[in-house]
Amino acid sequence: METRRKIVVLSGAGISAESGIPTFRASDGLWENHHIEDVATPEAWERDPTLVQNFYNERRKQALSVTPNAGHYALVKLETQYDVIIITQNVDDLHEKAGSTHVIHLHGELFKSRSSVDESLIYDIAGWEIKAGDHCAKGSQLRPHIVWFGEAVPMMDEALEIADQADIFIVVGTSLNVYPAAGLVYVVNDGVPIYVVDPQTPAMRQTGSVTFIQEPATVGLTQLTEQLMSK
Numbered sequence: 001m002e003t004r005r006k007i008v009v010l011s012g013a014g015i016s017a018e019s020g021i022p023t024f025r026a027s028d029g030l031w032e033n034h035h036i037e038d039v040a041t042p043e044a045w046e047r048d049p050t051l052v053q054n055f056y057n058e059r060r061k062q063a064l065s066v067t068p069n070a071g072h073y074a075l076v077k078l079e080t081q082y083d084v085i086i087i088t089q090n091v092d093d094l095h096e097k098a099g100s101t102h103v104i105h106l107h108g109e110l111f112k113s114r115s116s117v118d119e120s121l122i123y124d125i126a127g128w129e130i131k132a133g134d135h136c137a138k139g140s141q142l143r144p145h146i147v148w149f150g151e152a153v154p155m156m157d158e159a160l161e162i163a164d165q166a167d168i169f170i171v172v173g174t175s176l177n178v179y180p181a182a183g184l185v186y187v188v189n190d191g192v193p194i195y196v197v198d199p200q201t202p203a204m205r206q207t208g209s210v211t212f213i214q215e216p217a218t219v220g221l222t223q224l225t226e227q228l229m230s231k
Helices: 013-017 042-047 049-064 070-078 094-098 156-164 181-186 217-229
Strands: 006-011 083-088 103-105 108-115 122-124 142-146 168-172 193-197 209-213
Touching (some): 006 156, 006 181, 013 217, 042 049, 049 142, 070 083, 070 217, 083 156, 103 156, 168 217
Parallel strands (some): 006 083, 006 168, 083 103, 193 209
Antiparallel strands (some): 108 142
16 A cells, blocks of 8 residues: 655644634734733733633634634645644644644644643633633643743644654745744755745745745645645
8 A cells, every 4th residue: 555645734823814713913912902921921820810711711712603714624635645744833723623633733722721730631621611710630720721932832842753754844824933833844854845825925044845825825725735636
């Protein structure tokens, strides 16, 4: 049986934005009218856990109201011919909702909670809310299972290994400004084709064989999938 070629996808906020999930823009330091340091850092959680919890509860409620778009479904279609692994910077579950079977979340998952004293204790969230008094098995308050600014990225080592194994590498919906995730593109082996799908050219130095598709994910990924499926 012929081994299927491996496509590794690095996805960012741009693909979710087309489904109606607002992106975080570091240029103004605000996310849904909140300063990042007030809702997305360990210090914020220590200072005002209610504000942080409410913020992510609202993000969850919002995420439940949207659906995958043509970009997500294009990546699912690729699985019929390729071994597709998606490494996403997004915390929503739109890739999974669309049907992608192998998704790695670098920055955590919105619909999971975890212990505030033992990060190995992770739970699925039924619905959209983590409440005060929702405790882990060790009795501590549950927090969002999100990698906040200043925290380590636990899935990064696995992501680096996967990027190194890519036969084709696709970047979609990311400015490549957020590290360490942005560094994955430089792990791709020489000679491996890289496709960058984004209306704006991301901030990346030239590396190997790069094709820029200056379209939104819904258009660019649909075009690219048709191209790759015809090979």
